[in-house]
Amino acid sequence: MRKAENKWGRRALIAISMAFVLLMLITPLLVVLFEAFSSGLALYWRAVSDKYTLLAAKLTLTATFAAVLLNTAFGLAAAWAITRFSFRGKGLLTTFIDIPFAVSPVIAGLVFILTFGRLSPLHSFLDSYGLKIVFATPGIILATVFVTFPFVAREIIPVLEARGTDEEQAAALMGAGFFTIFRRVTFPHIRWALLYSVILCTARAMGEFGAVSVVSGHLRGKTNTLPLHVEILYNEYQFTAAFAVSSLLAAAAVIILIVRNIVEFTARKEGDGNVR
Amino acid sequence: MKFSHLGLIALSALLLVPASGALPARAAVTELTNVSYDPTRELYDQYNKAFVQYYKKKTGQDITVVQSHGGSSKQARAVIEGNEADVVTLALASDITAIEHAGLIKAGWQKTFPNNSSPYTSTIVFLVRKGNPKGLKDWGDLAKPGIGVITPNPKTSGGARWNYLAAWAWADKQYNKDEKAVLDYISKLFGNVLVLDTGARGSTNTFVKNGQGDVLLAWENEAYLAIAERPGEFEIVTPPLSILAEPPVAIVDGVADKRGSRALATEYLNYLYSDEGQRIAGKNFYRPSNPKIAEEFSKIFDLKVKLITIDDPLFGGWDKTQKAHFEDRGIFDKIYTKK
Incomplete structure (x- = not known):
């Protein structure tokens, strides 16, 4: 009797999850692809090879690359500091890292405008050096960095915590310097977690809309990222083009997922259980 | 030792690049930013192409017009916060007045161009x-x-x-x-x-x-x-x-003077009143302010x-x-x- 119950329970759970994934993820993806190609290949190609689409793609890649680079450096430093040293305000730092998960991206964008915009006290200083932050590429990068800020640190902290400090202490006793310890002892443990977090960070950075939308100013060909470009095309009644550009983002997401699965698979084969 | 040298060079390069790039190119302004509102997308798409051709013919110079669209009040807000528009072409005079109050546009802007600065x-x-x-x-x-x-x-x-x-x-x-x-x-x-x-x-x-x-x-x-x-x-x-x-247009004085784009911006907005500019407005279902051109569209309006x-x-x-x-x-x- 119990066994039968379990069987039904199991089936119900699987059915619910499958139906949910189908309805919420697969169907919209198929609709995007269908709409993108609905007016033929020529129109699709014209939309994705359009000058403004290419410039938007370039900006998205630039912002993503910068965000991943900065957040990797920051995430490694923070994870190292939090797990290897004890200092005042450590709990606070750990909490602060999570702020971007809790704060709405729109608020983040507005904060950057208030901090670096024309009405901010900082503005005249920046302006005297000719530096433009918001409504320019640096603002887009800042906004992207903000929303993807926790990914690397959050992924690496548990791994380092689980490992403990024994091996590093041993290496230090044997006279190894900081960089040697990092390169030969710490890094091999965290590399899969790091790679995994970089992948997540990339995916999130490419799709960011809210914060970037606020600081962008929507200057076509200059501060328009791919997600913003999709919105513009949609509002201009260019539905096919909007879906064609969306399909680029969807394709990037699928590629990222495949890479993630390969990373997971390889990591597991190497017996590294830290990658989830 | 060698490593730290390289680091220093890289660091100074990083510091120098923005500094040297910071000097505004005074010589020839070849880019103009027009911050506009939502329903003018098609209008300015066509108008910009026409203006770029006209300007090339007149001065031999190639220019580009950077376009931004959004809700009129939202766009005015962005300009106030530092979105550097050389010209604004918005839905309501009150939105441009808001930019005036922020100190970026001089009072009396509505008398700068004909017809209350409303080309259409x-x-x-x-x-x-x-x-x-x-x-x-x-x-x-x-x-x-x-x-x-x-x-x-x-x-x-x-x-x-x-x-x-x-x-x-x-x-x-x-x-x-x-x-x-x-x-x-x-x-x-x-x-x-x-x-x-x-x-x-x-x-x-x-x-x-x-x-x-x-x-x-x-x-x-x-x-x-x-x-x-x-x-x-x-x-x-x-x-x-x-x-x-009357959706008005204006030069954003604060930006135009800083970038040295006033002449180009004036030319850009003036050309909206030319026969060609007026016809493009009419074709996009805005009523031309020039009665003669409006008459050409009397079948539509x-x-x-x-x-x-x-x-x-x-x-x-x-x-x-x-x-x-x-x-x-x-x-x-x-x-x-x-x-």
């Missing part, structure tokens, strides 16, 4: 279903029982304020300034509203895509766009009296409609109108909560 105008029309089955001809018809009206909310939408004021202007004339009768009419009109969307595009979609209502109160250019999207399903009724909307402006003594300008009608506990709140 628009008005409010009725979009009805094919054949006009309910026989809607004038503002009075909209308040009759059983008519479904679609308009955005005047509290949130600029276009909706024009709708409301156009109806008000008609009623004021119809009932000989009898305020009680005017209020009664406006209450009945808004009693007939089925869906009160927050923005003009939202209302268009409610009427066009979702098939709600018998009549949509809309910008003339937005109504023509809907017809172009779905030919044969709708027609436009221009009431005998409506309101004149009903040029006989009597148009009242916001500066008419009835309204007394935007500041006054905004306070009396649309602010909290203003006239609109009263009639809409009474219902």
Whole structure:
């Protein structure tokens, strides 16, 4: 009797999850692809090879690359500091890292405008050096960095915590310097977690809309990222083009997922259980 | 040792690059930024191409125009916060006045270019279903029982304020300034509203895509766009009296002087008044301000409609109108909560 119950329970759970994934993820993806190609290949190609689409793609890649680079450096430093040293305000730092998960991206964008915009006290200083932050590429990068800020640190902290400090202490006793310890002892443990977090960070950075939308100013060909470009095309009644550009983002997401699965698979084969 | 050297060089390079790139190129400004509002996308897409050609012919110089579109007030806000527009081409004078108050545009900007600095105008029309089955001809018809009206909310939408004021202007004339009768009419009109969307595009979609209502109160250019999207399903009724909307343009002095783009910006806005610029406006369903060019489009626009402006003594300008009608506990709140 119990066994039968379990069987039904199991089936119900699987059915619910499958139906949910189908309805919420697969169907919209198929609709995007269908709409993108609905007016033929020529129109699709014209939309994705359009000058403004290419410039938007370039900006998205630039912002993503910068965000991943900065957040990797920051995430490694923070994870190292939090797990290897004890200092005042450590709990606070750990909490602060999570702020971007809790704060709405729109608020983040507005904060950057208030901090670096024309009405901010900082503005005249920046302006005297000719530096433009918001409504320019640096603002887009800042906004992207903000929303993807926790990914690397959050992924690496548990791994380092689980490992403990024994091996590093041993290496230090044997006279190894900081960089040697990092390169030969710490890094091999965290590399899969790091790679995994970089992948997540990339995916999130490419799709960011809210914060970037606020600081962008929507200057076509200059501060328009791919997600913003999709919105513009949609509002201009260019539905096919909007879906064609969306399909680029969807394709990037699928590629990222495949890479993630390969990373997971390889990591597991190497017996590294830290990658989830 | 060698490593730290490299690091130093890299660091100084990083510091120098933005510094050297910071010097503004005074020599020749070849880029112009136009921050505009939502429904002008198609208009400026065509106009920019024409202007770039004209400028090349005249000066031999290649220029690019960077375009930005969004809600008019939102765009003004972005310029105030530092979105460096050389020119703004917005929906309402009050949005440009907001930029003036922020110190970026000099007072008196509305006298810089002809026709209150409005190269093109628009008005409010009725979009009805094919054949006009309910026989809607004038503002009075909209308040009759059983008519479904679609308009955005005047509290949130600029276009909706024009709708409301156009109806008000008609009623004021119809009932000989009898305020009680005017209020009664406006209450009945808004009693007939089925869906009160927050923005003009939202209302268009409610009427066009979702098939709600018998009549949509809309910008003339937005109504023509809907017809172009779905030919044969709708027609436009221009009431005998409506309101004149003057979307103005201005040079953002603070930016133009800093970038040295004033000459180019002036040329850009002036060319909107040229025959070619006026024709492009007409083709995009904005009424050309030059009467001669407007006449060329008399098949599209009903040029006989009597148009009242916001500066008419009835309204007394935007500041006054905004306070009396649309602010909290203003006239609109009263009639809409009474219902």
